[in-house]
Amino acid sequence: MGYAVVLGEALVDLLDTERDGERVYRQAIGGGPLNVAVGVARLGGAAQFVGSLGDDVLAGRIRDFLTALDVGLAGAVTVPAPTTLAVVTFAGPEPDFRFYGEPPSYGLLGPDDLSLPLLEGADVLYCGSVVLLRPDTLAAARRAWSLATGLRVFDPNVRPRLLDGPAALAGLRAVVAEFAAGAHLVKLSTADADLLYPREPVEGVAAYLRELGAATVVVTMGAAGAVLAAADADPVRVPAPKVNAVDATGAGDSVLAALIADLLLDGEPAEPAGWVDRVAFALRVAGLVCESPGGATAMPTRAEVRRRFEG
Known part of the structure; x- marks a missing residue:
């Protein structure tokens, strides 16, 4: 089994919560791509995180956290900036994010900072998330995308x-x-779809991204499961398991982590039905993540998923 390169942001979440009758912020290491890298490693895959990290104590905690979970940091660079903070508030289980720190520590990876051997040797390359809004990291992601020899997610x-x-x-x-247009797999949420393509049905969004060139598209819909568009088959809905959700932070990231871990293990499914089975497993992973607070720290192992859903 090879490894996945996950290019994106790592930061620190400050989660709004209550303790002893007072409002407090609970510190948690986060960032969607970091969650994906951790999820891949927890599910038995090898992951390398590629991104820019600050030069402060918080960045040191991020490095220690990833190292302890066997996520590689050969492609991570240190930049002269404090670690970006994301203040996370809740109205129900869905989180709302506000970001603090300028320039953002995660947005300073440039094209020349990339490790070409690391990228060219990867079986899976993930790009995405808020780094796409920063010129330097967008340029880095574009270069990585062009150099990738494996599957692009x-x-x-x-x-x-x-x-x-x-x-x-x-x-x-x-x-x-x-x-x-160049992706083997695209994953997005209904919130992403609603913002990018207003008033377009979920199945329509999945079909449109397939028309652009994406081989497989998965749109997550929270408790309603996911829509899957694979090969030339019509989009299908895959149900999610019933869970006791307390925090949806990282749930969508865990879906992608599970799909990437299975790509590393077995490659792309030969038939659309194989994707249905993989998405169903990924939704079980996400369900378990939703039953625990936090994002990266809630990523489960395969054994934990089996215990929870298979008795």
């Missing part, structure tokens, strides 16, 4: 509060189309 992971008006949204929509 893309997730826009849109954060509306980082989009400054209609022009920014239009620019992101163009970037999504660009990466989707």
